[in-house]
Amino acid sequence: MRIVVVGDVLLDTDLSGDAGRLSPDAPVPVVDVDAVRRRAGGAGLVARMLEADGHEAVLVTVLGDDDAAVLLRAELDGITVVAGPSGAPTPVKTRVRASGQPVVRFDEGCATPLVPACSAAMIAALEGADAVIAADYGRGLLANVELRRRLEAMAGSTPVVWDPHPSGAQPVPGVAAVTPNLGEALRFAGSTESGTQGAAAAADDLLARWGSRAVIVTMGEHGALVAASGLLPQVVPAPRVTASDPCGAGDRFASALAVALAEGRTVDAAAHRATEAAAHFLGSGGVGALGGPRGEAPRQLPVDGLDALTVAQRTRDAGGTVVATGGCFDLLHAGHARTLAAARRLGDCLIVCLNSDESVRGLKGEHRPIIRQEDRAELLAALECVDAVLVFGESTPENAISRLRPDIWVKGGDYAAEDLPEAALVSTWGGRTVTVPYIPARSTTKLAAALARVG
Template structure:
């Protein structure tokens, strides 16, 4: 797809390193910087996300002529950039991270600039787009009247997604969706409130005020609320993820939403896709993981966006204990729930290694599993005691265990060490294999037979 992103760009810089001592001048940590990473921010980040997804990303923006602009152009390499002069310094946001945790951010060149002009080439680049994303970062480009007239004309034939900014311009009428977060929506609407109720009230006001086809209020871990004229608001729940830095989630939401609308999806279906994409983005490390080499991992199901390897690593980094268990979990019953809850109490996270459908068939015959692996994984993920699910296709979980390297591997029932070949594997890195009580009165086989009897 050809997706045009129009809006303000900035340069994001991450300085990261260890922090094992305090400064003698003040009670602040000393960060020994060992890595400097730069990336395009704002509309540039949205374009980079689209390019990474395999789409033709065209970035329509304005750029300065300072040294920071040169660095920003380098980070936009590979993206079609149609840029006019900004007439202002390039905004630079520098984050300092100590042992992976944000410590402070410095902003340079971020004073409000004059509204930049829009060249003929910039306007022409908007044509023949499958979708347009207006990524407003309060730098004035989307306040240009000629650009606004062109965008409003496009809304009749092209999905336009408008990601607003508190210091930015009003969305033009007729856009397919405006995507404020909850705080922004309440501020734009002049309301006070919280949660779903606040989002619904703000969306109702903004639909009437902005004249857009839909307002989608993103609510972080609580998902998104989709409001359209004449319809009851719909809440799209967010997958449960572990994330320390939400930076970039709104950009990921807007990019995935635009792709869905360009593909002909309904607004609520596209919002569901966008919510899942934002969760997966955060679970994979967010902006901090963009551009880095990623090691191949065992198959992960996009049930809730959780990456089991990421959960395990973050737990270790925090000094916690990683617990894992495995099985088919074909028909989830009370015995499973008790075993999983008992396993979770042994550490700081619980990862379930789940046999794939193919693996279950090899172990239990062609009539199993009864429930497909996507649904089994979703049911497990819904349990409060389960932090992540990892699906493996082999008959036994040794390969998955090797990648996770849990501190504790849990089995339900009474086993001798020689009965569990994975016990030796787990002990090879200093881990322990333990058992928790098994409830013989509950079993998938008995439950399946009972269901068969009642038809």
């Protein structure tokens, strides 16, 4: 798929290291920098995300003529870039991180420049796009009259996603969707109301003002609100993730939204896809992990947009304790809920290894499971005590456990060590197997029988 990204680019630089002491000159941490990482930011980051997803990414932008521009061009290697001169310094944003946590950011060359010219080659590069993303970072390119005229003409036949900026240009009429975050939407609408009500009111106002087909307000952990003409606002919930740095989430949302619209999805379905993509991006490490080795995709059901292996690794990297348990969980009941809550209290994350439908049939008979694996996984993931679900197809969970390598494996009930062959497996990497109280009055078999009696 050919996706054209048009907008402002900048150079992002990360300086990272440990901070184990304070400066003698002032009570500030001293960061011993041991790694310097650069990447294309702004529209360049959007293009890189699309390229990483296997799409043909074309970046239409303007570039400076300085040392930072040389570094920026290197970070855009592999992406088709059609650029004119910016006539301004290259904006550079440098973040300092200590032990993975942001400490400070300083910006260079970020003063607002004059609106740059747009060459014939830049306009021609828009032709043949399956979708266009207008990534405005307030540097003036999307205020260019000729470029705006061309984007407005394209909007009638090509999905155009406009990611606005408080210092940028107003979206052109007719675009498929405009994607401000909540703070931007409230600022654009001149509203002081917050939360979902504020997002809905701002979206209605902006929908009428901008003349777009939809306004999608991203609300961080609260998901996104989709407003389209003639329809009630729809709130798309966000999967639960923990991320110390939300940088790039809006770019990931816009890129996934454009691809989904180009595939022919409705705007609400596209917003669901984009919300899940942004959550997975943050949960997988965000911009810090972009471009890293992909490895083999884990065989599992990503019901919450965040795979179980990533949860386990992230917890270990933070020095936490990984807890896992397993079972069929057919007809989720109070006994399950108590067992899972007790297991979660033993560590810093709880991963449920869930028997697939085929596995349940092998264990329980052809009439089971009662509820299919996708629904069972979704119900489990909805519990606050469950951080991720890993579906496995074998009759026993040893293979799944080997991949997760939990610090603690939990079973409900009274077992001896010889009754649980997985206990020996867990001990090989220093893990422990423990049990939590089982509630005999609650069982799936008894619940299924009671349901059968009432029809």
